[in-house]
Amino acid sequence: MDAFEHVISEILWAEGYWTRPSLKVELTKKEKAEIGRPSSPRWELDVVAYNGRDNELLMVECKSYLDSNGVKVSAFNGQSEKDANRYKLFNEPTTFSVVSNRLIEQLAERGLIQENPKIRLVLAAGKVASRSRDALSEHFDKMGWLLWDEAWLKDRLLLIAKGGYDNNIAAVTAKILTR
Numbered sequence: 001m002d003a004f005e006h007v008i009s010e011i012l013w014a015e016g017y018w019t020r021p022s023l024k025v026e027l028t029k030k031e032k033a034e035i036g037r038p039s040s041p042r043w044e045l046d047v048v049a050y051n052g053r054d055n056e057l058l059m060v061e062c063k064s065y066l067d068s069n070g071v072k073v074s075a076f077n078g079q080s081e082k083d084a085n086r087y088k089l090f091n092e093p094t095t096f097s098v099v100s101n102r103l104i105e106q107l108a109e110r111g112l113i114q115e116n117p118k119i120r121l122v123l124a125a126g127k128v129a130s131r132s133r134d135a136l137s138e139h140f141d142k143m144g145w146l147l148w149d150e151a152w153l154k155d156r157l158l159l160i161a162k163g164g165y166d167n168n169i170a171a172v173t174a175k176i177l178t179r
Helices: 002-014 028-035 081-091 095-108 131-144 148-163 171-176
Strands: 018-025 043-051 056-063 118-125 146-149
Touching: 002 043, 002 056, 002 148, 002 171, 018 028, 018 095, 043 095, 043 148, 056 081, 056 095, 081 095, 081 118, 095 118, 131 146, 146 148, 148 171
Parallel strands: 056 118, 118 146
Antiparallel strands: 018 043, 043 056
C-alpha cells in the first residue's frame, strides 16, 4: 500500500532519516540464482531510510493490515509457510544477506551512504493480531529486528501533529485528527 509506505517514510524523515519509498535493488544474475529466483525482477524494498549521524540504514517492510486481523507471529516462527512467504527478508537469511549487501553496494556507489552502515530490518505494521502481540514482540527482539506497531505509529504521528505545519499527508492528517 503506497499510502502507508509514504506515512512511514514521512515519520522517518521527521526523525532525521533520509528516506526513499519503493526502492529497487539491482540484483545480479548470480545473486538472483543464489536466492533461488533466477528470473526475478528487481527486488523492491518498501522504505529505505538512512541516518548519516549514526550511519544506520533501515530496510522497512510495510504492512498496513488496517482492515484485517493483523500481522501474526506464525508468519515468523515457522508455523505458517503461507504467511511466511509475505516476509521473505525476515524468513530467508540468505535472501536478507544478498539483498542487504547489494543495497549497501548500490547506495555506496552513488555516494548516498558512508562505509559499513549498521543495517536494521524493520516491520512497520498498521495492525498486529492481538493474540500474537507479545510473542511477535519477543521474537523480533530475539532476532534483532525492529517492530513498529500501532502504538509506535500513533506516538510518532502525535509528535508530528505537535510540530509546525508541513505540507505532507502524514502531517496534515495527524493535525486534523488531533484538533
